[in-house]
Amino acid sequence: xxxxxxxHKTFNPGTINxxxxxxxxxxxxxxxxxxxxxxxxxxxxxxxxxxxxxxWPVDEGTIEIDGIDVTSKPEHKRAAYLGRVFQDPxxxxxxxxxxxENLALALRRGQARTLAWGIREKERGQYRELLRTLxxxxxxxLTTKVGLLSGGQRxxxxxxxxxxxxxxxxxxxxxxxxxxxxxxxxxxxxxxxIINENHLTAMMVTHNMKDAIAHGNRLIMMNDGQIIxxxxxxxxxxxxxxxxxxxxxxxxxxxxANDRMLLNR
Amino acid sequence: MADIIVGAIALGLLWGVFxxxxxxxxxxxxxxxxTVEGTLTTGGAMAAVMLVNGVNPLLATFAAIGGGLVGGFxxxxxxxxxxxxxxxxxxxTMTACYSINLRIMGKGNxxxxxxxxxxxxxxFTPLIDFFTKLADKxxxxxxxxxxxxxxxxxxxxxxxxxxxxxxxxIIMYWFFGTELGSAIRATGNNQKxxxxxGINTTVMIIICLMLSNALVSLSGALIxxxxxxxxxxxxxxxxxxxxxxxxxxxxxxxxxxxxRNLIALPVGAVIYRIIIAxxxxxxxxxxxxxxxxxxxxxxxxxxxxxKNFFLKLxxxxxxTAPAGDNSDLNDDKEV
Numbered sequence: 056x057x058x059x060x061x062x063h064k065t066f067n068p069g070t071i072n073x074x075x076x077x078x079x080x081x082x083x084x085x086x087x088x089x090x091x092x093x094x095x096x097x098x099x100x101x102x103x104x105x106x107x108x109x110x111w112p113v114d115e116g117t118i119e120i121d122g123i124d125v126t127s128k129p130e131h132k133r134a135a136y137l138g139r140v141f142q143d144p145x146x147x148x149x150x151x152x153x154x155x156e157n158l159a160l161a162l163r164r165g166q167a168r169t170l171a172w173g174i175r176e177k178e179r180g181q182y183r184e185l186l187r188t189l190x191x192x193x194x195x196x197l198t199t200k201v202g203l204l205s206g207g208q209r210x211x212x213x214x215x216x217x218x219x220x221x222x223x224x225x226x227x228x229x230x231x232x233x234x235x236x237x238x239x240x241x242x243x244x245x246x247x248x249i250i251n252e253n254h255l256t257a258m259m260v261t262h263n264m265k266d267a268i269a270h271g272n273r274l275i276m277m278n279d280g281q282i283i284x285x286x287x288x289x290x291x292x293x294x295x296x297x298x299x300x301x302x303x304x305x306x307x308x309x310x311x312a313n314d315r316m317l318l319n320r
Numbered sequence: 321m322a323d324i325i326v327g328a329i330a331l332g333l334l335w336g337v338f339x340x341x342x343x344x345x346x347x348x349x350x351x352x353x354x355t356v357e358g359t360l361t362t363g364g365a366m367a368a369v370m371l372v373n374g375v376n377p378l379l380a381t382f383a384a385i386g387g388g389l390v391g392g393f394x395x396x397x398x399x400x401x402x403x404x405x406x407x408x409x410x411x412x413t414m415t416a417c418y419s420i421n422l423r424i425m426g427k428g429n430x431x432x433x434x435x436x437x438x439x440x441x442x443x444f445t446p447l448i449d450f451f452t453k454l455a456d457k458x459x460x461x462x463x464x465x466x467x468x469x470x471x472x473x474x475x476x477x478x479x480x481x482x483x484x485x486x487x488x489x490i491i492m493y494w495f496f497g498t499e500l501g502s503a504i505r506a507t508g509n510n511q512k513x514x515x516x517x518g519i520n521t522t523v524m525i526i527i528c529l530m531l532s533n534a535l536v537s538l539s540g541a542l543i544x545x546x547x548x549x550x551x552x553x554x555x556x557x558x559x560x561x562x563x564x565x566x567x568x569x570x571x572x573x574x575x576x577x578x579x580r581n582l583i584a585l586p587v588g589a590v591i592y593r594i595i596i597a598x599x600x601x602x603x604x605x606x607x608x609x610x611x612x613x614x615x616x617x618x619x620x621x622x623x624x625x626x627k628n629f630f631l632k633l634x635x636x637x638x639x640t641a642p643a644g645d646n647s648d649l650n651d652d653k654e655v
Contacts, residue, residue, distance in 0.1 A: 108516070134518035141512070149509035152502070160506055163499060165518045170495075173502040216517075 056256045057084040057224050062106055062116035064280075076102040077113070078280035084224070084258070089250055091267035092260045093299075094277035100260040101142075103277070104228045107258075109133040121223050135165030138217030138255075140210065140230040140246075147213030150202030154193060154212065157201055158182045161216035185215055189245060207238035211245055218249050225250065225257040232262060243270065264296045278307045322465075324597050327474040332593035333481025334542045335565060336586030340488055341388075341535030342562035343585050348496075349508040349528050354410035354559055355395040358417025359533040361555035362387035363540025365421045368430040368550035377443040381541045388537030389530045391417060396526030414555075421552055428552040432545065442545035447476035477546045484542065485586045488535060493582060495531075504528050557610045560617050565589035567620040 064077040076099050084090060092100050106113050107120075109130040117126045120136045141147050148157050159174040179197060186194040189211050193204075201209060210230060217225060227246060231239035247270055250257050261267050267274055274291050276284035276299070283306045286294065338360065345353035363384040370380035391413055398409035422428070433440035448471065455467035469475055495501040506514045507524040514521050536558075544550040569588020575581050596609065604612065619626075 129520075130515045131518050131520045134516055137516070139516045146510065146512055147516070149506040149513060151509050152506060156502055157506075159499075160502060160514075160517050160519075163517070168499040168503045168519060170498045170500055173497050173499050 056086045056088070056121055057082070057107065058119040059107070060117045062118070063114045064102060064106060065114055076280055077106060080116070080281055082275070082282060084256055086256055087254055088273055089257045089271035090259065090273045090275055091271045092258055092275050092277060093264060093267045098277040099280040100277050101228055102280070104226050104258065104260060107224070108137055108139055108226060136223040138222030138225040140213045140217050140227045142229040142232050144206035144209040144213070144233055147216065148201045148209050151200060153198045153200050155179060155182055155197040157212065158216060158219065161219045164220045185219070189215065207234050207242055210234060210242050214242070214246055214249060218253060218255065221253060223256065225255045227257065227259040229260050229262060264299055268294050268296065268299070276303060283307060322469055323472055323474060324601065325594065326469060326472065326478055328593040328597040329590050330474045330477035330481055331546065332590030333478060333485050333586055334539060334546055335561065335593065336481065336485045336589040337488055337542065338536055338539035338558065339562050339565040339569070339585040339589045340492060340582070341532045341539065342559065343566060343581070344528055344532035344535070346563065346566065348505055349525060351406040352559070353395065353529060353532060354407065355391050355413045355529070355533055356536045356562065357555040357558045358414035358421070359388040359391035359536045360540040360558045361421045361552060362391060362417055362424065363537030364544030364550040364554055365424040367541035368432055368544050369424055371432060371440050371442060371545070372430060372434050377441055377445065377545070381443050381538065384537050384541035385534045388533035388535070392530035392533030393526060396529040400522040400525050418552070425550060425552065429549060431549045443542070444473060444476045444480055444545060447479060448473055451476060481542065484538070489582045493579065496578060557613065560613050561592065564613055564617045564620070565592045567617065568592055
């Protein structure tokens with residue numbers, strides 16, 4: 056479903072702030088894969104997500120989504136294949152627009168925007184049904200401005216928007232990191248439910264190793280812009296946090312002391 | 321006095337079209353677009369030149385919109401494609417417009433009608449003729465004051481302004497309900513999210529700037545016909561007038577719904593004109609008007625901060641007082 060081949064990306068090349076964020080990254084996602092991505096700060100997790108989403112062009116390598124080479128396609132064109140949820144709950148929705156307007160924007164992802172009316176009457180029923188599944192009481196607040204919702208509600212809404220039009224790949228970039236623990240658990244639960252029900256292919260970056268072990272059928276660990284560990288299936292189910300830390304130390308050669316806290320958070 | 325008020329309302333409505341244009345960029349796109357100072361004059365200049373050359377006034381008025389479309393497009397490309405900050409992009413286009421406008425007019429000022437010719441037909445002329453005929457037929461000694469207002473050019477301008485404001489508002493209301501309009505509104509909110517929904521934000525910004533400046537040029541064409549001249553400096557300070565109208569309207573009518581927002585703009589523009597007419601009547605010199613407007617807008621824009629300052633002062637006094645717990649008040653303020 057997704058194929059990253061030899062991706063390189065350097066930020067601020069030739070300056071004192073030069074940062075090699077992705078360093079020959081290779082990754083293949085099968086259809087239906089739900090991958091948890093972990094790694095220390097600066098490992099390249101978010102950079103990988105942004106490379107897939109096309110926030111900027113990569114320096115080298117190719118990106119294929121479902122057999123289509125999207126390497127040179129701009130962000131808004133790639134959006135036709137992707138659903139995205141960001142770390143900042145404010146980033147996924149338009150604050151001054153109401154819930155149904157936001158959903159209507161998402162329902163037309165990948166389509167040309169015409170002069171047809173922005174929301175059709177029959178869509179409203181669909182929105183209400185979907186919002187009901189969130190169990191946050193949003194189904195009766197279709198015309199509430201999104202800016203008035205809490206961070207958790209906005210993130211749940213963003214999840215709905217990202218998956219409303221069945222994306223080929225769902226990108227969750229630390230989408231629970233800015234929420235309080237209880238809300239984070241709830242949003243994670245909703246994410247899992249949506250992914251399972253719609254049989255989506257998904258990548259989820261997280262700082263929480265427990266979450267990474269508990270969710271998804273596959274786990275990859277990143278370090279220095281490369282994937283250093285890739286476990287799946289039964290092997291992943293039997294992982295523990297201790298073992299993960301141990302394997303990280305072994306592979307990356309003792310850098311963990313700096314990253315332990317970040318990984319454990 | 322009645323004529324002054326009617327004139328202020330008429331001018332306010334014509335500037336209301338301008339305020340609707342400024343709203344498109346200032347509120348919807350969240351950009352302060354200075355291009356309008358150039359394209360307002362372009363609209364006036366184009367209309368004036370065409371009228372002098374005998375073009376049908378309605379056609380001349382609508383053709384002037386083209387100037388705004390081009391101006392907005394240039395600012396849009398400078399801002400999105402060449403990554404120049406929006407404010408600076410607007411200033412560049414505005415500056416370029418000055419030369420273009422002089423080229424269009426051939427001189428700094430075109431009176432309507434031009435010197436030496438007796439009359440030039442404007443968009444208001446048919447109405448004025450109609451009402452003059454009507455007044456001549458019905459005017460009596462006791463009702464002369466009434467018919468004098470009716471047949472004044474101010475009254476016809478008021479009607480024309482009203483029609484334009486209503487038609488433009490209805491079109492805007494419709495447009496921003498469409499898929500394209502929604503996409504533009506969202507672009508002003510959160511570009512990252514809009515791109516994630518597969519919308520090209522560059523195109524949205526350019527379209528919005530073009531539409532905004534189209535309205536501004538339309539307004540310029542109407543204003544030039546109303547004041548009976550196009551002048552190279554008619555756009556100077558226009559953005560401040562637009563913002564003053566916008567803020568006054570928002571305070572008085574409110575911004576709860578988009579409908580209210582749309583109504584607020586012409587209402588604000590009219591009230592601004594009435595205020596100006598009154599302070600002029602009270603003896604303010606025309607030369608001081610821009611200073612007056614700028615100070616008013618500066619105060620209006622800083623109102624939230626001023627309000628907060630006094631709230632804080634008020635709260636401090638409360639906390640130093642021994643009795644009473646005002647933690648509730650403080651909580652409110654934090655939000």
